Amino acid sequence: MLTRKQHELLMFIHERIKESGVSPSFDEMKEALDLASKSGIHRLITALEERGFLRRLPHRARALEVTKLPQQATPSAPSGGRQTFKPQVVAGDRSASAPPFANDVREIPLLGRIAAGSPIEALQVERDKMLVSESMLGAGEHFVLEVQGDSMIEAGILDGDFVLIRRADTAHSGEIVVALVQGEEATLKRLRRKGASIALEAANPKYQTRVYGPDQVEVQGKLVGLIRKYH
Numbered sequence: 370m371l372t373r374k375q376h377e378l379l380m381f382i383h384e385r386i387k388e389s390g391v392s393p394s395f396d397e398m399k400e401a402l403d404l405a406s407k408s409g410i411h412r413l414i415t416a417l418e419e420r421g422f423l424r425r426l427p428h429r430a431r432a433l434e435v436t437k438l439p440q441q442a443t444p445s446a447p448s449g450g451r452q453t454f455k456p457q458v459v460a461g462d463r464s465a466s467a468p469p470f471a472n473d474v475r476e477i478p479l480l481g482r483i484a485a486g487s488p489i490e491a492l493q494v495e496r497d498k499m500l501v502s503e504s505m506l507g508a509g510e511h512f513v514l515e516v517q518g519d520s521m522i523e524a525g526i527l528d529g530d531f532v533l534i535r536r537a538d539t540a541h542s543g544e545i546v547v548a549l550v551q552g553e554e555a556t557l558k559r560l561r562r563k564g565a566s567i568a569l570e571a572a573n574p575k576y577q578t579r580v581y582g583p584d585q586v587e588v589q590g591k592l593v594g595l596i597r598k599y600h
Contacts, residue, residue: 371420371439372473377402378413379422383435392433412474415500473503483514483532483547484556485521485571501533505594510536512590514547514557521545521557524572526595532557533594538587545592551585560588 371379381401385393395407404410414433417423422439426432479497499513516530524545526532540546542562548569549555558569561578567586570578 374402375413375416376439379417382433412500416474474500475503475506477501477511477513479513481514482517485516485518485526505533520571520573520576522573531596532592534590535593536590540588540591546588547590549587549589
């Protein structure tokens with residue numbers, strides 16, 4: 370099921386292509402849906418691409434292709450809701466009372482690489498942003514790191530994956546965390562508490578578990594999601 374804004378944008382693009390043979394500009398889409406910025410349009414288009422309703426045509430300006438339409442003429446609405454396409458009626462991505470939708474996305478800072486192997490120097494400077502589905506996010510502040518190494522492969526985390534991290538300074542034993550070791554090196558490992566000591570445990574038998582004093586390890590966040598790009 371599409372959100373109302375996704376449905377309105379899809380139908381606006383479809384009708385414009387039918388009328389003129391050319392997809393509308395981002396400015397036209399922004400105005401039609403009464404959004405404050407083009408970034409909102411970008412997020413909607415990305416969500417529609419992921420759902421298979423839109424396709425971007427390479428090497429062509431304003432090149433969007435509608436690959437399919439929803440089975441219903443309009444998204445489901447309460448009794449008495451409008452039954453025709455009028456994008457100017459709705460202001461904002463959704464009303465305050467509407468529940469979050471799985472296809473809504475949010476820009477999350479991509480901070481750099483994290484070692485899933487021997488610890489590497491911590492990278493804390495934002496280098497880019499990544500669109501992440503709201504369904505993967507909860508309360509709190511999040512960031513994304515690119516995984517480097519193979520020490521967590523038995524936990525399903527591969528070299529080149531992107532991990533979604535929720536900022537936290539504590540973690541329960543057994544949770545996978547971003548840990549800053551001795552204030553200088555960052556690593557992605559499973560945390561185990563052994564008395565007063567902290568063990569950082571790999572998920573690959575070729576890597577040894579390393580044990581540190583409680584003042585040598587700082588938890589910077591906990592793993593909440595995994596993003597994998599296929600090439």
